Amino acid sequence: MSHAGDKVGTWIGWAFFADLANALALTFGYMFSRSVTMQYPDKEKWLPYARYRGHHFLKRDDEGEIKCVACELCAKICPCDCIEVIPYEDEKGNRHPAKFEIDTARCLFCGLCEDACPADAIALGQQYEFSSFSSRDLVIGRDDLLGKPGKATTGGAVVAARLNTEHDVLVETSELQGYNWWRNIRRT
Amino acid sequence: MELIVALGLIVFKVAFLIAILLLLPLPLTWLERKIAGHIQQRMGPMRVGWHGLLQPVADGIKLLTKEDHIPAEADRFLFKLAPILALAPPFVVFVAIPFGETVSVLGAEITLYVSNMNVALLFVFAVIGIEVYGVIFGGWAANSKYAVLGSLRTCAQMISYEIPMGFAVIGVVMLAQSMSLLEIVRAQADVWNIVYQPVGFFVFFVAGLAEAQRIPFDLAEAEGDLGAGFHTEYSGIRFAFFMVSEYAIMLLVSVLVVILFFGGWNGVLLPLPPILWFVLKVAFFVYVFIWFRFTFPRYRYDQLMAIGWKVLLPLSMANIIITGVLLGATAAP
Numbered sequence: 001m002s003h004a005g006d007k008v009g010t011w012i013g014w015a016f017f018a019d020l021a022n023a024l025a026l027t028f029g030y031m032f033s034r035s036v037t038m039q040y041p042d043k044e045k046w047l048p049y050a051r052y053r054g055h056h057f058l059k060r061d062d063e064g065e066i067k068c069v070a071c072e073l074c075a076k077i078c079p080c081d082c083i084e085v086i087p088y089e090d091e092k093g094n095r096h097p098a099k100f101e102i103d104t105a106r107c108l109f110c111g112l113c114e115d116a117c118p119a120d121a122i123a124l125g126q127q128y129e130f131s132s133f134s135s136r137d138l139v140i141g142r143d144d145l146l147g148k149p150g151k152a153t154t155g156g157a158v159v160a161a162r163l164n165t166e167h168d169v170l171v172e173t174s175e176l177q178g179y180n181w182w183r184n185i186r187r188t
Numbered sequence: 189m190e191l192i193v194a195l196g197l198i199v200f201k202v203a204f205l206i207a208i209l210l211l212l213p214l215p216l217t218w219l220e221r222k223i224a225g226h227i228q229q230r231m232g233p234m235r236v237g238w239h240g241l242l243q244p245v246a247d248g249i250k251l252l253t254k255e256d257h258i259p260a261e262a263d264r265f266l267f268k269l270a271p272i273l274a275l276a277p278p279f280v281v282f283v284a285i286p287f288g289e290t291v292s293v294l295g296a297e298i299t300l301y302v303s304n305m306n307v308a309l310l311f312v313f314a315v316i317g318i319e320v321y322g323v324i325f326g327g328w329a330a331n332s333k334y335a336v337l338g339s340l341r342t343c344a345q346m347i348s349y350e351i352p353m354g355f356a357v358i359g360v361v362m363l364a365q366s367m368s369l370l371e372i373v374r375a376q377a378d379v380w381n382i383v384y385q386p387v388g389f390f391v392f393f394v395a396g397l398a399e400a401q402r403i404p405f406d407l408a409e410a411e412g413d414l415g416a417g418f419h420t421e422y423s424g425i426r427f428a429f430f431m432v433s434e435y436a437i438m439l440l441v442s443v444l445v446v447i448l449f450f451g452g453w454n455g456v457l458l459p460l461p462p463i464l465w466f467v468l469k470v471a472f473f474v475y476v477f478i479w480f481r482f483t484f485p486r487y488r489y490d491q492l493m494a495i496g497w498k499v500l501l502p503l504s505m506a507n508i509i510i511t512g513v514l515l516g517a518t519a520a521p
Contacts, residue, residue, distance in 0.1 A: 020484070023483045023484065024479065024480075024483055026483075027227045027479065027482060027483040028479070030226070030227050030228070030229060031223065031226045031227050032226075033226075033229060034229075035225070035226065035229050035230055035231045036229050036230070037229075037230050037231040037234075039231070039234065042234070042235065
């Protein structure tokens with residue numbers, strides 16, 4: 001009985017386009033939902049999570065000395081052979097890199113150098129905007145690597161940003177208080 | 189002197205109408221992309237002007253400056269003729285469309301229509317039938333299989349759907365006892381035709397969707413399976429002609445729906461000026477067209493034909509018979 005009733009109801013629904021009306025109501029509702037578009041680079045920028053593997057950076061120890069001991073383990077483990085390290089010995093007898101170059105054009109950002117490093121000297125940070133017109137500019141030397149931004153702390157958020165055409169860096173963040181982008185997506 | 193003033197007025201009206209019809213696709217494309225964006229939880233164009241308002245202007249400049257490409261194997265004469273044939277009829281049709289009764293400007297009464305034909309409805313259907321030639325010629329002349337397939341589909345679709353569209357209107361003509369659009373609107377001063385002719389409205393609207401080649405009946409230019417249908421090979425300003433024609437027909441169907449079934453410029457409840465009522469109703473139906481586009485999938489070709497011949501045609505026939513019987517029954521004593 002109820003089955004037959006369902007069938008009749010389905011037919012009545014079809015006759016009056018219940019399914020089409022449902023679809024229209026759904027799309028109408030979505031028209032007034034919050035947009036998930038991130039207005040990068042005009043207004044917003046995505047700050048990656050702390051585990052994000054972006055541009056490499058070299059760390060310093062508490063005395064301000066470079067942590068790297070130039071053991072060349074990173075160069076050994078690198079699957080695309082893009083790290084070149086030349087060591088030297090300073091006056092105290094410590095090993096440090098005289099030259100530490102990463103060819104980011106060839107790097108595949110696997111993070112193995114970070115894992116291999118015995119001195120916790122190299123890591124992959126949060127920066128992801130380093131496009132260039134020349135592949136030669138993508139070979140980053142020791143001193144540049146020391147100045148690169150570290151791991152993200154406020155990761156997983158959208159922050160206010162604006163287009164900056166005067167510097168090489170496209171986006172300059174002005175505040176660090178982000179809102180949680182994923183939470184704002186409407187779920188129905 | 190009288191004649192010169194009358195002629196000048198007509199020229200002014202026609203120029204005004206053409207300007208509006210040529211410029212209206214700009215806000216309509218913006219609106220369509222914005223509505224599409226928000227339905228799909230995007231933002232649509234945002235970067236050119238405030239909320240992308242100038243995006244259609246940028247697109248227009250792009251289309252104007254693009255290469256006007258004609259395929260080597262194309263029939264050059266027909267290829268050049270087709271966009272004009274597609275563009276002209278929707279513009280011509282608007283000559284017969286009234287937008288209101290009269291307005292007084294500087295003490296003179298000016299009618300809000302170019303001409304009040306007593307067979308305006310017939311004129312509209314006759315002229316809009318020519319538009320299909322643009323599509324067929326365009327598809328044929330390009331000498332491309334996608335274009336030919338698209339124009340074959342369009343040909344069958346337009347002819348199939350013009351029949352129920354014409355039949356659906358007969359009920360309205362019977363109620364108004366006139367084929368003049370002005371008289372039809374005047375006859376709806378008290379009760380709109382939608383109350384008497386819901387089936388007629390349904391048939392007309394669905395057939396209008398098919399005539400305007402909008403989703404769910406946009407088989408002519410089904411991007412997924414035909415490239416872009418009949419205008420696959422068109423580029424630059426000729427492509428823009430087809431786009432403008434498409435929007436003009438969409439507008440025309442909205443205007444016809446409003447005039448025939450929704451009381452034209454007759455308002456209800458709110459005492460707004462008649463022309464504003466008219467614009468609001470037309471805007472609503474244009475929105476419905478866009479809303480449909482981003483809600484429904486496309487019908488299969490056999491389904492399209494089945495809907496046209498097996499559903500809409502019998503429905504419109506039954507509508508005529510029932511309207512006639514009821515009219516006869518009420519007018520008998």
